[in-house]
Amino acid sequence: MTELFHLLDRFLEFSMPHLVAVPILVPMLTAALMLLLGENRRRAKSALSVISGLVGLLAALALLRWVNAADTGGGPGSIGVYLPGNWRAPFGIVLVADRLSTLMVALTGVIAFAASIYSTSRWDRAGVHFHPLLQLQLMGLNGAFLTGDLFNLFVFFEVMLAASYGLLLHGSGRLRVQAGLHYIAINLAASSLFLIGAAILYGVTGTLNMADLGVRIAELAPGDRGLVHAAAAILATAFFAKAGAWPLNFWLVPAYSAAVSPVGAVFALLTKLGVYTVLRLWTVLFAPDTGDSAAFGQAALVGIGLATLFVGAIGIVGTQRLSNLAGFSVLVSAGTLLTAVGLGQPAVWAGALYYLLSSTLAVSAFFLLTDMIERWRNAGMSVAPHEAAGNAPFLAEDLRVIDDVNLDDEAQALYGRAIPAGVAFLGLSFMGCTLLLAGLPPLSGFVGKFAMLSGVLDEKGVTAAAWLFLVLLIVSGFLSLIALSRTGIRHFWTQPHPTMPSLPALEVLPVAALLAACVALTVWAGPVMQHAQATARGLKAPEAYRNAVMGATQVPNPVVAPARMPVKEAAP
Amino acid sequence: MEAVLALAIGVLSGSGVYLLLRPRTFQVIMGLTLISYAVNLFIFSMGRLKVDSEPVLIKGFSATLANTADPMPQALVLTAIVIGFAMTALFLVVMLASRGLTGTDHVDGEERKEAGE
Numbered sequence: 001m002t003e004l005f006h007l008l009d010r011f012l013e014f015s016m017p018h019l020v021a022v023p024i025l026v027p028m029l030t031a032a033l034m035l036l037l038g039e040n041r042r043r044a045k046s047a048l049s050v051i052s053g054l055v056g057l058l059a060a061l062a063l064l065r066w067v068n069a070a071d072t073g074g075g076p077g078s079i080g081v082y083l084p085g086n087w088r089a090p091f092g093i094v095l096v097a098d099r100l101s102t103l104m105v106a107l108t109g110v111i112a113f114a115a116s117i118y119s120t121s122r123w124d125r126a127g128v129h130f131h132p133l134l135q136l137q138l139m140g141l142n143g144a145f146l147t148g149d150l151f152n153l154f155v156f157f158e159v160m161l162a163a164s165y166g167l168l169l170h171g172s173g174r175l176r177v178q179a180g181l182h183y184i185a186i187n188l189a190a191s192s193l194f195l196i197g198a199a200i201l202y203g204v205t206g207t208l209n210m211a212d213l214g215v216r217i218a219e220l221a222p223g224d225r226g227l228v229h230a231a232a233a234i235l236a237t238a239f240f241a242k243a244g245a246w247p248l249n250f251w252l253v254p255a256y257s258a259a260v261s262p263v264g265a266v267f268a269l270l271t272k273l274g275v276y277t278v279l280r281l282w283t284v285l286f287a288p289d290t291g292d293s294a295a296f297g298q299a300a301l302v303g304i305g306l307a308t309l310f311v312g313a314i315g316i317v318g319t320q321r322l323s324n325l326a327g328f329s330v331l332v333s334a335g336t337l338l339t340a341v342g343l344g345q346p347a348v349w350a351g352a353l354y355y356l357l358s359s360t361l362a363v364s365a366f367f368l369l370t371d372m373i374e375r376w377r378n379a380g381m382s383v384a385p386h387e388a389a390g391n392a393p394f395l396a397e398d399l400r401v402i403d404d405v406n407l408d409d410e411a412q413a414l415y416g417r418a419i420p421a422g423v424a425f426l427g428l429s430f431m432g433c434t435l436l437l438a439g440l441p442p443l444s445g446f447v448g449k450f451a452m453l454s455g456v457l458d459e460k461g462v463t464a465a466a467w468l469f470l471v472l473l474i475v476s477g478f479l480s481l482i483a484l485s486r487t488g489i490r491h492f493w494t495q496p497h498p499t500m501p502s503l504p505a506l507e508v509l510p511v512a513a514l515l516a517a518c519v520a521l522t523v524w525a526g527p528v529m530q531h532a533q534a535t536a537r538g539l540k541a542p543e544a545y546r547n548a549v550m551g552a553t554q555v556p557n558p559v560v561a562p563a564r565m566p567v568k569e570a571a572p
Numbered sequence: 573m574e575a576v577l578a579l580a581i582g583v584l585s586g587s588g589v590y591l592l593l594r595p596r597t598f599q600v601i602m603g604l605t606l607i608s609y610a611v612n613l614f615i616f617s618m619g620r621l622k623v624d625s626e627p628v629l630i631k632g633f634s635a636t637l638a639n640t641a642d643p644m645p646q647a648l649v650l651t652a653i654v655i656g657f658a659m660t661a662l663f664l665v666v667m668l669a670s671r672g673l674t675g676t677d678h679v680d681g682e683e684r685k686e687a688g689e
Contacts (some may be wrong), residue, residue, distance in 0.1 A: 151651070161659075162658070164663065165666070177669045177674075195614075199615040203618030203620075203645075387673070
């Protein structure tokens with residue numbers, strides 16, 4: 001076994017730094033390949049999508065191993081830097097795989113893999129080009145997590161957003177188009193803010209490289225700091241809109257609950273991208289050594305996070321639709337994370353990163369579960385009544401209700417091979433999601449919240465904001481518990497259903513896998529927490545990040561030098 | 573020249589924000605387009621305003637921004653224009669789909685009910 005790991009490490013060492021680009025290139029090439037296949041080669045596309053998801057996941061796990069293993073790179077905590085254009089750091093674009101990036105890429109890999117498997121069951125037939133769009137979405141997400149350049153981040157954001165517009169509209173219908181209209185308008189406006197912020201930062205510092213920006217901001221003249229702070233505030237507004245921070249989050253719940261469920265599961269990652277960007281840029285741009293700019297905007301970040309948490313918690317008790325519950329859980333999670341980031345303590349960050357993993361997996365599983373429960377409650381119909389009422393003109397024929405064909409012995413419509421004990425599975429999964437989202441023991445939601453709370457309380461002199469966070473975190477967990485158990489009782493206990501749910505294995509497996517990932521997070525909480533703590537310490541002291549990025553060396557030219565010609569020096 | 577450019581950006585973004593907040597989808601898309609023009613001009617101005625200066629190095633002159641224009645914002649603007657253009661086209665399609673599905677061009681998909689109606 002050790003021999004095997006040793007071989008793996010050798011291979012990783014050999015394939016770095018090129019491995020850093022794999023999570024971006026694989027989905028991109030897969031999407032391009034899928035476009036060449038005709039619209040009727042659905043099986044081939046599904047297979048490609050699942051394979052690409054698997055390759056992406058393996059690459060992400062390999063990166064995670066490389067970053068943490070003792071005998072790869074420069075030991076634990078090594079930072080992989082890839083120069084796509086072979087230009088040195090401040091001049092060319094860089095891709096950086098450090099602990100935080102690889103963690104996010106691995107999370108993306110897990111959820112994307114689950115969502116792609118789930119979609120092959122039937123949702124990928126609700127419209128055209130589902131799988132290529134999903135792949136492009138992954139490319140944008142992974143790229144945004146890995147890039148070390150501000151403008152490149154913008155480009156990957158746009159790739160991710162363009163794909164998400166298509167995915168949100170997948171399946172069409174009035175609800176989706178309505179939600180899509182608002183979603184696109186908000187995000188286009190936010191992208192303009194992103195550009196303005198990035199442009200001012202470039203105008204003041206003359207660089208777009210994140211690591212270089214940190215160094216330049218530390219050296220700024222006091223007169224220029226105001227401009228940088230304004231730029232950071234404008235940039236942050238754009239990221240808050242993506243992260244679902246109050247008051248820029250009114251689009252989120254309608255959009256997420258209108259999307260088809262595998263898309264909703266992937267969308268749970270998009271708000272985390274907003275949080276990730278805030279965490280990354282805030283720690284790199286306004287590191288402790290940047291003088292007057294250190295921790296700029298901390299109070300605003302905490303305030304906005306607390307407001308988001310509050311609004312999410314109120315929303316979650318105010319709704320009864322399952323998909324809305326999932327949407328508000330996204331808000332609660334975003335609010336918790338933004339506040340935890342804003343508190344600026346490495347111990348809280350470590351807990352927040354653990355909580356991020358757990359809550360994203362749980363919300364994704366919940367989105368997938370929602371679809372199965374709704375279908376069961378709609379008496380076997382694949383679409384809800386509001387969608388069947390002529391509002392979805394582009395719905396594929398095989399999603400419409402079929403009256404008298406494909407029935408089994410009990411005259412139930414067949415959806416692939418169903419697993420036994422469907423209700424038990426739905427009920428148990430729902431309970432698992434409830435425990436995870438409300439943060440109750442014994443699952444990982446509790447561990448994450450506990451780590452954050454103990455981080456808050458360990459600090460000498462707990463501030464008023466930290467106390468408020470503590471209270472809101474517990475209250476929001478309690479409100480989630482009320483809302484989810486109320487819905488659970490209504491769906492599983494009060495109304496007798498004449499039919500048993502017919503759950504295809506392709507839909508059960510991804511949900512089970514996501515929940516199993518949460519159980520694994522709980523069981524191996526120690527190693528995961530160590531990774532999170534090391535990540536948090538690294539964020540607090542970004543010198544290693546800066547040095548790795550700025551010190552990355554180019555690959556030498558492979559050509560053999562020709563006989564040297566005498567070169568005349570240009571006259572000055 | 574600075575005043576003219578600043579005025580242009582200000583007028584464009586002001587009109588853009590006003591239109592963005594209007595209730596008709598066509599107004600919203602025009603607003604977004606105007607805002608993206610304003611943003612593009614703004615990015616351009618971040619490379620400093622210089623007349624008669626090319627973004628290429630000239631033989632015999634040192635490679636500083638005193639002798640050349642900054643090529644970076646120009647490259648950024650090019651990217652931003654292309655992306656903005658594609659997004660606007662996509663938004664147009666969604667707008668038309670919304671018009672077809674709801675029968676109205678109101679951004680909420682239904683006309684606001686007037687009091688007493």
